[in-house]
Amino acid sequence: MTTILGVPTAALFGQLLLGLINGSFYAILSLGLAVIFGLLNIINFTHGAQYMMGAFVAWMLLNWAGLGYWWALLIAPIAVGITGVILERNLISQLASNDKIRSLLFVISAILTFLLCYVGIGWSEGTSLAAALLVGAVFGAVWAHVARERISTAEGHVDHLYGLLLTFGLALIIQGLFRNAYGSSGLPYQIPRELTGGQNFGFMFMPNYRGWVVVASLVVCLATWFVIEKTRLGAYLRAATENPTLTQAFGINVPRLVTITYGFGVGLAALAGVLAAPIYSVNPNMGADLIIVVFAVVVIGGMGSILGSIVTGFGLGLIEGLTKVFYPEASSTVIFIIMAIVLLIKPAGLFGRAA
């Protein structure tokens, strides 16, 4: 058996591949966080829960509607993205408003509808909880919209702390509800038939599905980077990030851009969730476990930096993989050690612009 630096090549490349897979998820998730932070100036702590929702929507589509993996890849990001849009319009954007009636209407009517569906109609078995929740949220949003004229917001940035508390609270609620309904042992999700099997390169064996995840993640990240850096829509986003007031004074609808951006960032999280479903089991805690590392990635790359989150996402996945080979004891802490060092030397992050 061939070895490199005393390590069998198969083990080395195996761990590198694993690192690359983890890096793929870090990259997509931190990219979504970076996009959201850039424009909304909010640290979206709900991101992990939304990633988990993506995986669950894939599972629901398969088990309730008979729609397989490829449909899930398309539908789950849109569905979870819409829940993100509802949250942004009714809760997050209202943080900046002096008038909280819209948020109150949303929360109260969502809870009432949820209770009606859950208790009154007898939707009590686990699988229907999420549906009742969704109906409640949609109804709440519609009602809040009808009862209250759209209030123009995004005039100023809100203190980080409020957004953080709101999104963190939402994450706990969402995870708790899914844990109640589905337990925490996890649900199985099969690798799609087209991607079973693997390639034997001689020096290592690569399962097809894992290769697909890396490629899909790279494509999604680069496409997002391209849209933001090279297109007209991206120019609007960058302008609104830099100076929302002036961008608005040119006739650009900044509040709508903010909503779309949040929905898109959330959709990215859900996409990562679908990609993850066949690798890790579909589990209410899957997001909470991953999101701490992803936040470290974001800090290392530089808050709000698009390219930074992509490069550091993949890079740190690889470093983590290498650490597993050469010094496994440190593999779960290496990212945080790097974070501490980067914060000491370059507080704005590797790709961040100093404020």
Place this chain on the structure above:
Amino acid sequence: MAEAALATRAPAAAGAALLSVRGLEAWYGESHVLHGISFDVGEGEVVTLLGRNGAGKTTTLKSIIGILQKRRGSIVFEGVETIRMPSRQIARLGIGYVPEERGIFSSLSVEENLFLPPQVRPGGLPVERIFELFPNLRERLSSQGTKLSGGEQQMLSIARILRTGARMLLLDEPTEGLAPVIVEQIGRTIAELKKQGFTIILVEQNFRFASTVADRHYVVEQGRVVDMILNSELDQNVDKLHAYLGV
């Protein structure tokens, strides 16, 4: 002070006012900055707001475009009351804003800055005409916006709203801190825009410059319009104006 009388003596040549400001009050947070500004601007006119630092000239422009949300009174543009509108709707009525700090975006290239403001009306200047007015911009299209010189940034800031079809331009101190050659070029540009029928409100400290381009001057003092001077009568009023401006 007979502000209404001042305002109605206004649009000398032009017909009905394109923009009509009445009793405009505005606040920065708790501090009350404008105390009832009233004036009119006729179609095709170039009007300046003159006054000392802190008199409320910039604040008046910000209130018209709607960047300053805390405002009261009446601002009617082409017959539409805009006092309750957010700035994005006011811009869509056809008002272009050039802020004092120029507002060039550093995360956008010169080209992206130029094409950022969406078209709000048909009939904006074609890009070729814009490059004739500001030939420097053509060579710098791919540079980062804020890498331009101060004068070029000012030109870019004006150029980008000429594309949009806005017929009324709000220019906040376009000559501030610029070399005399550039000031001259901006003066020629304003004259050219006037010839093409643009309506312009110009905030200026430099009244010598203002007198070369404007039809009328409104004098702003402590958040009110206190006088209106026709450019043709400027010579008779130089002493009065010096007293207002404290020069």
